[in-house]
Amino acid sequence: MGDLYLIGLGLSKRFLTNASIESMKRSDVIFLDSYTSLSCDLSKDVLEEIIGKQISIVKREDLEQGYRNIIESLKTKNVAIATVGDPMIATTHVGLAVEARKNGYNVRIVPGISVHCYIISKSMLSSYKFGRSVTLVYPYEGKTDMTTYNVIKSNQEAGLHSIIYLDLRDGKPMDGNEAINLLLSMESQRNEGVIRLDDVLVLGERLGCDEERVFALSFREAIKVNLNRPPYIIIIPSKKLHYMEVEALKCLH
Template identity: 40%
Template sequence: MRYECSWRVDVQKLPCLILVGLGLHDECGLTLRGLKSARDADHIFIETYTNYMPDMSFSNLSNILGKEPIKLIRKDLEEDSGRILEYAKKSKVAVLVPGDPLIATTHVQLAVEAKKLGIEVAVVPGVSILSAAISQSGLQSYKFGKSVTLPFARGRQFFETPFEVVRENKAKGLHTLMYLDVDCEGRSMSIGEALALIMNWEETERKGVFLPSTLVVGLARIGSDHPVVKAGSIEELRTYPFGPPPHILIFPGRLHFMEREALRYLAGASEESLESISWAKK
């Protein structure tokens, strides 16, 4: 017996623009709702530059959708989005994007521009690394402070913001989710590179924010069949074999006793590394 979904995207009027989240890692992260929305569209576009999806197969995705999506580059969305919106003025257009659509400001801008032109807009959520990394770490979501991206250094020039964000969050007992940069050629920063950069900054600035014993959680390829979640000291994780990207970091703040247990049993943290951070017994 063939199963048919009874729901549909709540866009009654045509034309329209539908932003569909692809989730993480590959085409298998697409939800049933996202799949149906894309199949129902007259035109399908896809971009993958806002988040690296290592095992995305465009041929498999095309087979699933029943048509080949048109690939977009950064310029198509950030400088020449008018072409997509022209289609959306006359037909039903789906734009497939990594993760959850409106997490990236690029997609927010596209949705806003569409609404300004009187185009109906719908959003089909997908799994985001923002929630998935927090979930996989075992840390409590409401104890996270401001998140931040660590960019590649330019020579010996460091960007102060990432380090200040971690310092401010730690002062409040909050955790920090740190995204790792992707350069203009598409190369993703690794956890080892990130921690080396962080310790170079500490050696230069001597702020006392990061020590070799500082507890950190490294996560790799979340959403894949082979994710890695490892908690330990900066010194330990600098050489830990996380494998290929994408990678992301979490710097814990004050730990609840359940978070401490989660890092020990779910993320392999040693008792020694956990002793470097304060925690609440109740």
């Protein structure tokens, strides 16, 4: 009887842990989740070279609709799902973990450095003051999903910071400029003063990579800033900042 490993790879090669490498080596079948996040240098080829085993890339439907095949494989094999970042943060793997557990298999979670923790750390904002996080999705058939705006608004009302992941659809990560314009267009539609041109945001670009940048800048500045390449993550800080948080954000200019 095998175990199910849910393995976090961290954001890039340098954040792979011994625990994640050992767990992959212990697994008979390894799937690399290609749809919840992306990395500048962690790929199937790089991982295969590090662990000396074959890895298969899986898409969302392979795991969500094909989960029975994975449970079936557990009868005789250790199966690993490896994910960039942390395997349980802003992913949908909990369903698979619950199903494996219900079928009597051990589930071994190997945490990885998540983009969520990474940007909190780099922003220097108080980790006690983060509210609900949210994914900013691409408009669909000309319609904008306003969930992100609503989440930022309710976090602001509670004096909390908001972490905004950007959509990753069919392997296409949303660009930072597109995200900033989309947030501003939500404000134009709703006009509730949630996102003002002079409000500050924190923008994380290619975190964990050699060329990583973390900026704190106003929306007015962000519209004009020259960006490199995705992935990006955004924090909209609370409007009620502690004076030390104000000083910390100045260090990111």
